[in-house]
Amino acid sequence: MATDGNAPSPGLRVLRQDDWDKWYDTLLRAFGGVPESAEERELWRSLTEYDRSLGIWDGDECVGTAGAFSFRLTVPGGASLPVAGVTMVGVAATHRRRGLLTSMMRRQLDDVRAWGEPLAVLTASEPAIYGRFGYGNATLSLAAEIDTTRVGLSVPDGTDDVRVRYAAPADVLDVCEALYARLVPERPGMLARRPGWERLGVLDPEGGREGASPLQCVLAERDGETVGYARYRVKPEWELSGSNGKVVVEDLAALAPAAEAALWRFLFGIDLTSKVTVRSRPVDDAWQYLVSDQRRCHPWFRDSLYVRPVEVGAALEARTYQAPVDVVFEVEDAFCPWNAGRWRLTGDPKGASCERTTDAADLALSVRELGAAYLGGVSLAALAAAGRVREIRRGALAEASLGFGSAVAPWLPHGF
Template identity: 65%
Template structure:
């Protein structure tokens, strides 16, 4: 059977996206979400595999901008909509798409490729390493408490106000607060026009009884200082109400606004649980709650990252401590990265160039991707046998330099 891999044509989008939906279980996206994905898809950066008139493989690559340690925002290809039809498995279709895509990303001059993996085992063989995790929590607000402010009327000048989540002025204020966080936390996406709708699309009342998306704005002197986006899921039993607050997003510019928003979520009438599905692993609520055990916290892998051009990628970020190390990199899928690289840098900048000098650390591009944002230490990878120290002392110095004081975090998918 002959298949054809080609760049997606706009007129083919419905069949292409429908093929991906079918591969992910056959449940269509909600209409407004589907419309947004149609608008955001960059067809000239997307590919499909066709068997006659049937689309049997899909892969896209958004042109994203990713924050990295040091505060820079770096071009990155956001790999998305990857699927192979169940009728065409084990024929090399996925590998052919990954090969074409990485060649394209290199030609576009983007040093990084990133994705969120439905099945993590798939992407390691193409050089992607797990670079961020997220924290999820199910907080029993009937038993867990937050510290009360010294004043009960607008503590620290913070006023909370209910607003409409889809109000353009509200979205503008929320986007400004989100944007202010980007430079300070690796792994966040600097949202391009249209992506500001991502957090609120499909925000109407859910068919399963959840409320429409709600928003509370924290203000100080009339200026936005934070916001929380959430849904309510009412429920009762014979003992009374036991509803759940589903937190979708929360950003705040200072500790007082942050704590005020969490106190509000804990105190919503008829609710006894706050579910936070995607928070940074160092999120401050953990250090405010009275009983961490009753927060039922778990960790999960999130953003997978692959250096497409090792030299450009390592030069694009800064380093927590001075580093001067020769890395020997294994990358069979993108052989232009293979060999030895001298990385020199500090908090002010870095360079990474080809070298013939003796290697001091050996690792694959997958481990380099896992450590790139500072959330996974080279030392931990070495303990797992994934990084080899070739010069005594090189591992500890490089691991310290690659680290980040702020945990990397991907706030939403793509």
């Protein structure tokens, strides 16, 4: 590698298939350098969209990576919106503070706009990084460790009519995926998975089990129909007083309350265990209202999906609003200046329009706050209380906050 002051700057280009191994190794090193199993590595190779992936090269060495999966994301109102799932972003430690990340984010957002995708979304390894590029935290995920020796369940009528049976995860993958697809339109933030992505749910490298069992699966059935499934592991633990094992829930989905309760009851009752650990669940997950003691469930929350409007008008028109709204936003967006300025949003539960206007602004905010509020999980009023949204016309904040809300909490079901 040349190091003199006259050396050419590292070059940014679209990823070529024969460069994938170097590119991916650069990414792994940026995240600590821990090797992945052959199965895991091959899955990510097969999912990589080469024409949507970028690399920065210094001679023959890859020193920066970024990708963008093509997803469809459910937005409030149930529409499925094409989005860019920003992923695999890393810069070699030898090339930090040279503007490489900014150059990739610049190129990527220009590409997303050219592809006609109104939103870019990501999950952040370091949340402090992406705000300056206009990404706002739009969803939270719920985790908990439930003491099942002290916490009981009160299940709804019909739970006893649901049969729970074991099934090999790979054998029922198509059944589970079809059930998941039925749920996607019902909750903002959920991803309509393209072919191949279903394999992520049953990926089971031994190095990722942390001492727990291989992945297990049960189906919930009623009248011969599959109405739910749960994927989980069991981590045996023993003390002098006896067993103290843990059930680690990886995924759970159901079409009806009784089916969901039957799955939770099964997980709570597995022999030789005294804890159920859940992670990356919706913040309004139903089990919280079945348990006898929420305190002993030790719930906690963390940031999950970050949303970045790439085309403000198209993004705001694509969703509906749970109450009528007619407001003018003054949007600040230095990184994507085509979004900056005033936009009039008019909408209700049936649809919306959002157009450029010269009318006086009602609310002022940056594109980051607009992204945070977009899926209905973050209140514009709460952002205003933090000084992130400014009300200009009295009453506009309450109107917009109500309209932007969602009846169910937005949720990202898995990372990417």
